Each structure stands twice: as structure tokens, then as C-alpha cells.
Amino acid sequence: MTDLPHTPPQESPQGAPHGAPLLLDDATFGTIARFVPVAGSTTAADWVEIAALAQDLADGNVYLAEGAALELRGVHDQQELLARVSAPGLLAGTRPVLASPLSPAARAVARDIAAVVESLDAAANLRLGVDGGYGDILHEGLDFGAMLEGENSARLIKGGALDKDVFSIEELVPALVQALEESDTLSATTAQGAGEAQHDRGAFEGERPALPIGWLAEHTREGIVDLGAGLHKGIIPAEFADLIGRLDVPITVTPWQGLIFHDIAEGDAEVVLRVLAPRGFIFDINSPHLYSS
Incomplete structure (x- = not known):
């Protein structure tokens, strides 16, 4: 693994479509276009398209970035890039929702959450995710999220800890939205302090699960x-990105x-x-x- 650039997002040019990539200005890499597929889920068409964008409008590589995001670096024509992006996975949104990558159920719930929080101010700048029960996403230090328990129930994650209340899958997204809106400040620290007695920090203590390799x-x-x-370093040359597509x-x-x-x-x-x-x-x-x- 490698260090990733942390730069504040800049507003996309006027007229950019909803879900357009975040455009960031980085002193080392120049203009970065960051794509945030929900739960990291992409299709073959997404990879063929981002490979062409990397080759034509950036430095020729696709980068695997923090938060299950994809990046192009050294973008030299922002307007052309925004005009050419059309693959649904690349236009999914700008607020990442992580999910256990080996859990179809977790990825499905993450999509439901993403559809709601994209326009929810209370979710801005928060780390959200859905753990399929493995502990892999819980270890990512979520501000808010959920852990699935079996096929039909789940518990909320608040401030990196499991809440003791159990919800049905149908109740889960409304309960998460309510928790987000009720938080006095949008930080994991406040979420932890507001209800420490209701959280279960012992459920998944210990080593992080092995990487899915x-x-x-x-x-x-x-x-x-x-x-x-x-x-290695999360770098995929454009021709190989096209190949996996x-x-x-x-x-x-x-x-x-x-x-x-x-x-x-x-x-x-x-x-x-x-x-x-x-x-x-x-x-x-x-x-x-x-x-x-």
C-alpha cells in the first residue's frame, strides 16, 4: 500500500452533471479527477471508459485511491473530461459509502444508503459504510454505518462502535438517516460521546481481517x-485498465x-x-x- 494524496476538493466546472467526479488541485499530481463508485462496485463499461480517459486526458494511469475510489491524475482538460464521462459507475455520486467487498448484501445496502445521503447535508464529510459481518469495514473507523447480522437484521455503527439496538433491513436506512440528522456535530468523536453506554466496542476487537487477495x-x-x-502502489496503466474491462x-x-x-x-x-x-x-x-x- 502507499500514501495517498489528501487535498481539498474543488468545485467542478459549471455545468458538470450530477455525480461528476470531484476535481482536486494537488501540488504534486496536478489536477486529480476522483470517481467514487458506490461500495466500490464497477462494471466492464466503467473500466473501458476510465481507461480511455486516462490515456487521452490524464497521465496514462488509473489509480486506486482511498475510500474505494478511482483517480485520474495530471488531468489537462477538465471540460473535455466532464463532457466524456458517461458510464453509470463513474457518475454514481461524490459521497463514498464503503461496503464489505465479498458481501453482495452489504453492497446492496450501501447502494440504498448512498441514494439517500448524496443529498443529505448531515452526511457531508463523514466516513460511511456497511460491514457484511466480517469486521473488515468496521475496522475502517466509520463515523456512521451498519453491520449486517444474518440475512434480515443489522446494527448501526456510530463513532466506530456498534450500537446495541437491532434493526430489520427495512428499518435500517431510515434509522441511519435519523441518527445522522440527530447528531449534534458531524464527527465520530461526538457520535461516540453522545452514546458510549449504548455502544459495543468489544464485538470486533482484535486484528484486522486478512485482505481479500x-x-x-x-x-x-x-x-x-x-x-x-x-x-503495487495502486497504479494501473490505462491499457491494463482497458484489458480488465x-x-x-x-x-x-x-x-x-x-x-x-x-x-x-x-x-x-x-x-x-x-x-x-x-x-x-x-x-x-x-x-x-x-x-x-
């Missing part, structure tokens, strides 16, 4: 696997500068490994390149 079949149906890949499978961007290729037949997955591994995609959880900056 390699052959991932524990949660898939027989004969189908997910493939988890890391990228041509795989025509759903791809999740993880909060840890990685990708998960979903729902691949086992035989096809072997081919994908042979094609992508020589191109810098890391499928070995023990590779030192996953952790070096």
Missing part, C-alpha cells in the same frame, strides 16, 4: 470463484487499493490469473509488493 471461493456457489488482486465481469474496488473480480467460472479464473499476474496484478497475499510504498 487470491482465489476466493468460500462464499461463492460451486464452480464459481471471485479473484482478489492487489496493485474486456473481461466483462463485475469488479469491486476495495478500500485497500485492490480489486475483486466477481463470479468467474473456475476454468476461466485460471486464464485470468495467467493473463493478469504478469501485468502487475498481485494474487499472492504474502507478496511484499502489497504492503510496500
Whole structure:
């Protein structure tokens, strides 16, 4: 993993569509265009399009960034970029909602939350997410969010801790919105202090779960696997970004500068490994390149 630029967002040029990328001014990288796919969920079309944008209008790379975001750096024509962005995953919104990348249910709830909080002032500048029950997203230090418990219930996350009240999935999003609106200040510290007695900090103490890297079949149906890949420093050359788009499978961007290729037949997955591994995609959880900056 590598350090990521932290720069204040600048307003997109006038006339930018709803959900247009955030445009940031960085002293090192120049103009950055940041795309925030909900729960990191992207399609093949998203990757083909962002690869072309990287090649034509930026420095030729796609970057995996903080918060399961995608970035283009060194953008030299903002208006042209905004005019060309059309893939739904790249226009999803500007407020990230993280989700456990191996949990379809968590990603679905994250989409429901994102649809509400995009226009909710109380959600501005907060770290939101949905944990599928693994503890992976809870460890990300959420300001607000939810942890799923089984198929039909969940608990809210407030200030990085689990709330003791249990909600049905149908009640969850309204309960989260109410919690956001009732918070006196929009910070994890205040959320923690307002209800410490109602929070459960012991539920997921301990080590962070392992990164989802390699052959991932524990949660898939027989004969189908997910493939988890890391990228050294989170950098994907445009031609390789286009290549993974041509795989025509759903791809999740993880909060840890990685990708998960979903729902691949086992035989096809072997081919994908042979094609992508020589191109810098890391499928070995023990590779030192996953952790070096």
C-alpha cells in the first residue's frame, strides 16, 4: 500500500452533471479527477471508459485511491473530461459509502444508503459504510454505518462502535438517516460521546481481517470463484485498465487499493490469473509488493 494524496476538493466546472467526479488541485499530481463508485462496485463499461480517459486526458494511469475510489491524475482538460464521462459507475455520486467487498448484501445496502445521503447535508464529510459481518469495514473507523447480522437484521455503527439496538433491513436506512440528522456535530468523536453506554466496542476487537487477495471461493456457489488482486502502489496503466474491462465481469474496488473480480467460472479464473499476474496484478497475499510504498 502507499500514501495517498489528501487535498481539498474543488468545485467542478459549471455545468458538470450530477455525480461528476470531484476535481482536486494537488501540488504534486496536478489536477486529480476522483470517481467514487458506490461500495466500490464497477462494471466492464466503467473500466473501458476510465481507461480511455486516462490515456487521452490524464497521465496514462488509473489509480486506486482511498475510500474505494478511482483517480485520474495530471488531468489537462477538465471540460473535455466532464463532457466524456458517461458510464453509470463513474457518475454514481461524490459521497463514498464503503461496503464489505465479498458481501453482495452489504453492497446492496450501501447502494440504498448512498441514494439517500448524496443529498443529505448531515452526511457531508463523514466516513460511511456497511460491514457484511466480517469486521473488515468496521475496522475502517466509520463515523456512521451498519453491520449486517444474518440475512434480515443489522446494527448501526456510530463513532466506530456498534450500537446495541437491532434493526430489520427495512428499518435500517431510515434509522441511519435519523441518527445522522440527530447528531449534534458531524464527527465520530461526538457520535461516540453522545452514546458510549449504548455502544459495543468489544464485538470486533482484535486484528484486522486478512485482505481479500487470491482465489476466493468460500462464499461463492460451486464452480464459481471471485479473484482478489492487489496493485503495487495502486497504479494501473490505462491499457491494463482497458484489458480488465474486456473481461466483462463485475469488479469491486476495495478500500485497500485492490480489486475483486466477481463470479468467474473456475476454468476461466485460471486464464485470468495467467493473463493478469504478469501485468502487475498481485494474487499472492504474502507478496511484499502489497504492503510496500
